[in-house]
Amino acid sequence: MEAPQESNQIQSSFKETETPQPFTDLENQRNHELEEVEVIFNYSKRAQWLRAAVLGANDGLLSTTSLIMGVGAVRQDPKTMILSELAQLKRETRSASELEEKKKRLPSPLQAAIASAFAFSVGAVIPLFGAVFVKDYVARVGVVIGLASLGLIGFGWLGAVLGHAPVVRSSLRVLLGGWLAIGITYGLTKAIGSTGL
Numbered sequence: 001m002e003a004p005q006e007s008n009q010i011q012s013s014f015k016e017t018e019t020p021q022p023f024t025d026l027e028n029q030r031n032h033e034l035e036e037v038e039v040i041f042n043y044s045k046r047a048q049w050l051r052a053a054v055l056g057a058n059d060g061l062l063s064t065t066s067l068i069m070g071v072g073a074v075r076q077d078p079k080t081m082i083l084s085e086l087a088q089l090k091r092e093t094r095s096a097s098e099l100e101e102k103k104k105r106l107p108s109p110l111q112a113a114i115a116s117a118f119a120f121s122v123g124a125v126i127p128l129f130g131a132v133f134v135k136d137y138v139a140r141v142g143v144v145i146g147l148a149s150l151g152l153i154g155f156g157w158l159g160a161v162l163g164h165a166p167v168v169r170s171s172l173r174v175l176l177g178g179w180l181a182i183g184i185t186y187g188l189t190k191a192i193g194s195t196g197l
Contacts, residue, residue, distance in 0.1 A: 049115040050162050056116035058155040060123030062178050063088065065148040066185040068131050069141070073186050074193035076137040085131065089124045126151045145182070152178040 067088050071081045130143035156174030160167040 049112045051159075052112040053115040053119040054155055054159045054162065056119035057123035058152070058159075058174065058178075060089075060120035061126055061148060061151045061155065062123075062181055064124040065127040065144060065178070066182050068127055068144050069182050069186040070189035072137070072141060072144075073190035078131060078135060078140065081131050081140075082128070085124070085128055089121065089128075123151065123155070148178065148182065149175060 064085055067085055068081050071084050075081070127144045127148045130147045131140060134140040134143045152175045153171045156171035157167055159165070159174070160170035163170075
């Protein structure tokens, strides 16, 4: 007889946890809405340094790729591309830190500055790998653009997830904006370089 009692207890515990009951009164509904608002508020306090990190990584990726493509439009040797990029990386990391430290309105400007500077370096390394390890110019350009595209999509996705935005639209917007910036840099540098200035 103990076995049927056990099965009744198990069934009753399943009934308690099967589906949540709809709100029966306004007080429970209001309490539930306040809990949701509180979670969003707590998330927004932490979002400052996350936002700085995503923007810093995207900036590092795009700045590096544009510089590599711009230098590559005029000079095709990898050493020139890499040296100019390393100088850019050092300068941008320092200026990103200084800029973020001046923003005193953030809850933690130092934390945002460190996140942005570190993320800038991480973003800059992505296309730099393509420039370092590929010797053939045409292949190098293809690898750099491919790596930059993957990075732009990834940073667009991460920004969308953190900002609760549509993922596909955000990723495509970041990708197309990045391609536009890279294309303009390459085109202008190629035009200026071909005139002999």
